[in-house]
Amino acid sequence: MTATRTEAPTIAPTRLADADLDLLLLIRHFELALLDMFGRGELHGTTHTCLGQEYVPVALRPLLTDDDFVFSNHRGHGHYLARFADPHGLLAEVMGREGAVCQGVGGSQHILRDRYLSTGVQGESVPVAAGVALHLKRTEPGRLALVYLGDGTWGEGAVYEALNMAALWGLPLLLVVENNGIAQSTPTVAQLAGSIGGRARAFGVDHLRVTSTDTEVVRAALTPVLRRVRERSTPYVVELLTHRVGPHSKGDDSRRPEEIAHARAHDWYARYAQAYPEQFGVHDERQRAYVAQVVADVAGRPASRWAEADRG
Amino acid sequence: MAERVVENLNQALHALLADDPALTVLGEDLVDPYGGAFKVTRGLSARWPDRVLSTPLSEGGIVGVAGGLALAGQSAIVEIMFSDFVALAFDQILNFASKSTAMYGRRVPMRLVVRCPSGGNRGYGPTHSQSPLKHFVGIPGLSLHEVSPFHDNRAVLAGMLATGRPGLLFEDKVLYTSRMYADGVVDELFRYDLIGPDGDVARVRVDEEEQADCVLVVPGGLAARAVAVARELLLRDDIVCQVLVPSRLWPLDTDTLLPPIARAGRVVVAEESTAGGTWGAELAQVVHRRLWGALRAPVRLVHSADSVIPTAAHLERTVLVQDTDIRQAVKEVVSGD
Numbered sequence: 019m020t021a022t023r024t025e026a027p028t029i030a031p032t033r034l035a036d037a038d039l040d041l042l043l044l045i046r047h048f049e050l051a052l053l054d055m056f057g058r059g060e061l062h063g064t065t066h067t068c069l070g071q072e073y074v075p076v077a078l079r080p081l082l083t084d085d086d087f088v089f090s091n092h093r094g095h096g097h098y099l100a101r102f103a104d105p106h107g108l109l110a111e112v113m114g115r116e117g118a119v120c121q122g123v124g125g126s127q128h129i130l131r132d133r134y135l136s137t138g139v140q141g142e143s144v145p146v147a148a149g150v151a152l153h154l155k156r157t158e159p160g161r162l163a164l165v166y167l168g169d170g171t172w173g174e175g176a177v178y179e180a181l182n183m184a185a186l187w188g189l190p191l192l193l194v195v196e197n198n199g200i201a202q203s204t205p206t207v208a209q210l211a212g213s214i215g216g217r218a219r220a221f222g223v224d225h226l227r228v229t230s231t232d233t234e235v236v237r238a239a240l241t242p243v244l245r246r247v248r249e250r251s252t253p254y255v256v257e258l259l260t261h262r263v264g265p266h267s268k269g270d271d272s273r274r275p276e277e278i279a280h281a282r283a284h285d286w287y288a289r290y291a292q293a294y295p296e297q298f299g300v301h302d303e304r305q306r307a308y309v310a311q312v313v314a315d316v317a318g319r320p321a322s323r324w325a326e327a328d329r330g
Numbered sequence: 331m332a333e334r335v336v337e338n339l340n341q342a343l344h345a346l347l348a349d350d351p352a353l354t355v356l357g358e359d360l361v362d363p364y365g366g367a368f369k370v371t372r373g374l375s376a377r378w379p380d381r382v383l384s385t386p387l388s389e390g391g392i393v394g395v396a397g398g399l400a401l402a403g404q405s406a407i408v409e410i411m412f413s414d415f416v417a418l419a420f421d422q423i424l425n426f427a428s429k430s431t432a433m434y435g436r437r438v439p440m441r442l443v444v445r446c447p448s449g450g451n452r453g454y455g456p457t458h459s460q461s462p463l464k465h466f467v468g469i470p471g472l473s474l475h476e477v478s479p480f481h482d483n484r485a486v487l488a489g490m491l492a493t494g495r496p497g498l499l500f501e502d503k504v505l506y507t508s509r510m511y512a513d514g515v516v517d518e519l520f521r522y523d524l525i526g527p528d529g530d531v532a533r534v535r536v537d538e539e540e541q542a543d544c545v546l547v548v549p550g551g552l553a554a555r556a557v558a559v560a561r562e563l564l565l566r567d568d569i570v571c572q573v574l575v576p577s578r579l580w581p582l583d584t585d586t587l588l589p590p591i592a593r594a595g596r597v598v599v600a601e602e603s604t605a606g607g608t609w610g611a612e613l614a615q616v617v618h619r620r621l622w623g624a625l626r627a628p629v630r631l632v633h634s635a636d637s638v639i640p641t642a643a644h645l646e647r648t649v650l651v652q653d654t655d656i657r658q659a660v661k662e663v664v665s666g667d
């Protein structure tokens with residue numbers, strides 16, 4: 019059974035607490051600012067924004083504790099900001115400025131802070147997270163390892179090797195699949211046979227598919243999942259049908275205009291603005307201004323330094 | 331009589347598991363009663379059922395799990411059944427374990443060792459006989475070691491884990507059943523000592539003999555063969571050969587290796603890997619650059635042929651490096667000037 023994906027949802031979004039809305043908007047404006055800077059040639063390298071997908075880590079935020087491990091991927095700015103609310107450190111990392119979380123060595127895709135880690139090789143962190151989950155199961159029961167991964171990443175064998183071990187060994191490993199229907203330029207239907215749910219079931223691993231882009235609805239759906247992973251020490255796959263509103267990285271969006279329009283129609287941002295214009299207006303402006311200030315602050319900083327002693 | 335290498339490795343793992351409650355040993359078919367394809371892990375799972383794990387056939391996944399344990403501050407030792415299969419874990423080694431030590435802008439200790447039974451001469455054929463160490467040379471953050479009959483594996487493994495850098499430990503399969511050397515004695519002619527700051531390099535030489543005609547540098551898997559060659563060279567050709575066997579092959583311990591090479595002025599580097607991009611070539615370029623004025627002959631490399639490694643014994647011999655190749659190389663280098 020596949021949910022309908024051709025029309026914008028008709029139900030109005032749930033009104034969010036200010037803190038949730040602020041976080042969503044912080045991520046949104048952070049990503050827009052990055053694209054803006056790239057456009058002006060002020061950023062070096064590449065970046066992958068999570069425009070349209072911001073609600074995923076925001077929904078998960080209160081369901082996680084600092085003692086849980088989070089493994090992020092190339093599209094990880096939202097994951098990071100939802101965990102640390104630290105746009106300065108992240109932007110400094112992307113720009114290679116003082117105060118960068120990883121001294122500018124890792125950049126957008128390679129960040130390690132406390133129990134948060136991202137890497138740029140698709141699927142690689144799933145077995146790593148299984149190893150961490152093994153450690154948690156033995157010494158810190160009740161804690162879990164969460165991995166964010168995209169639909170395209172289900173082409174990587176590492177995912178299945180890890181899922182197999184996680185199921186065999188009863189590991190508290192939660193895979194959060196952000197299924198945005200595309201991997202770089204290739205639609206999911208052209209790169210994924212069967213279904214993610216079918217693949218999870220083949221390992222005897224529970225799977226939940228969530229189609230809503232409403233932060234509260236997603237959070238409510240995921241609450242029992244995280245409880246179950248913690249209490250039973252078991253892997254779980256949650257698949258969130260989501261929409262990539264922006265390009266894969268910078269200007270590389272080869273989708274047809276109607277496909278892009280379809281993604282935009284599902285964007286929580288415009289829908290929320292329409293549903294709650296007053297609340298939205300105030301917070302949107304506040305976060306836009308805050309991010310502008312972060313950009314000005316970080317852009318004015320000296321270059322980051324990588325000390326000899328920190329070089330491994 | 332000294333213990334066999336396989337026993338030394340097994341005892342090393344027993345000791346490490348006893349010493350370090352944060353250590354996990356994992357790999358395919360490790361648990362008792364099977365105890366690993368080469369029996370290196372025999373008896374471990376009976377004592378530590380929770381920390382010695384038989385895994386599915388998933389080399390990349392297993393090394394990934396070990397990387398996760400290391401990331402969480404634990405120690406992990408992985409056994410790859412045949413080193414040929416470490417190819418399936420290349421991503422985890424190249425892009426995760428070794429990178430993580432530095433790519434987050436600060437030192438992140440990764441206490442992880444991947445044990446790799448390697449080498450030929452056992453008739454296992456093209457995909458079970460290789461010496462893939464050379465494919466891992468020059469990966470920042472990664473150390474490469476090879477088991478030798480001179481180096482106690484408890485110290486080697488403990489030392490590797492203590493560095494906080496992930497490492498690969500190659501174990502030439504022909505060594506497993508051979509005996510460790512002990513007490514500085516090789517035979518009635520040759521003695522050995524461990525030199526360098528960590529005693530990392532075994533130096534084998536004729537008793538009391540200071541000046542060698544040639545230095546022969548080999549990884550541990552070739553150590554016994556190199557000693558046999560040195561013995562023959564002494565008895566039959568009157569050539570005095572000193573054998574150096576580093577435990578750590580990468581990064582190169584040049585401070586320890588170069589002085590004896592400079593004294594002899596002649597060096598042969600032998601290894602079992604097939605031709606091209608070899609460890610010896612890396613050592614050679616350092617020796618040429620640093621010791622050019624002291625050399626009496628160019629560095630001579632000996633390795634297996636540029637070929638797949640055949641199964642049948644008579645064919646395998648035509649590809650793998652032979653004692654006669656090493657002996658011939660030393661003779662040529664010594665008579666060349």
Ligand SMILES: Cc1ncc(C[n+]2csc(CCOP(=O)(O)OP(=O)(O)O)c2C)c(N)n1
Nearest residue numbers: 092093138139140168169170171200201202
């Ligand atoms: C092993 C690997 N192969 C290829 C890439 C290049 N790459 C980066 S993102 C991406 C697409 C990933 O698609 P998906 O998993 O659906 O995530 P999304 O980008 O849609 O969030 C590709 C091919 C990579 N980073 N790692």
Ligand SMILES: [Mg+2]
Nearest residue numbers: 168169200201
């Ligand atoms: Mg995708």
